[in-house]
Amino acid sequence: MSDKRTDYISWDEYFMGVAKMSALRSKDPNTQVGACIVSNDNKILSMGYNGLPRGCSDDEFPWAREGAPLDNKYMYTAHSELNAILNYSGGSLEGAKLYVSLFPCNECAKAIIQSGIKEVIYDSDKYADTNANPYADDASNNEKENLNTKTVKRGDKLVYQVWLDTTKFDANNKDHIQSVGISDDYDEAKLELESREPAST
DSSP states (O other), X not given: OOOOOSOOOOXXXXXXXXXXXXHTTOOOSSXXXXXXXXXXTSOEEEEEESBOXXXXXXXXXXXXXXXXXXXXXXXXXXXXXXXXXXXXXXXXXXXXXEEEEEOOOHHHHHHHHHHTOOEEEEEEOTTHHHHHOTTOOOGGGSSSSOTTTOOOOTTOOOOOOOOOOGGGSOTTTGGGOOOXXXXXXXXXXXXXXXXXXXXXX
């Protein structure tokens, strides 16, 4: 009798693979995330990916990451973890495990806790640098291109993300601040502008 294979994948690899496969169903052009909920005896209970709620057309609603609240995706999309929890119709998820391709946000973390899921296994935490250090200048942890890596032309729209570092305030006064002003010298300090006369016709 021949011996069995020994190079088969582990349960963790298998379920994370299912989560990543689920992510391929996402229509989001920027970030595709998948989730897989598993019982203690290694049975798949539910799956989900980030997308619009049921019945909402992914051709009509916006997918942009920037712009007014009603013109970007954040008002409309549901994350993969929440979709996986809501897709489950078998009763309690108490004690289950969640495999997800991207570290959960705070809103999904609350839903995970409330559902009774006891363990989360994630593959990537690509926003960790931004969360730990808001000054991290890396296009991979936020927008595809930020102000320091983006090539712009006259008339292009620039979106600023402002972080307020209260650790620089005086310890005796920072709890009593009523208002904070923000000045912007990016154009003067960072950009080299070339003035040209319009071409004659």
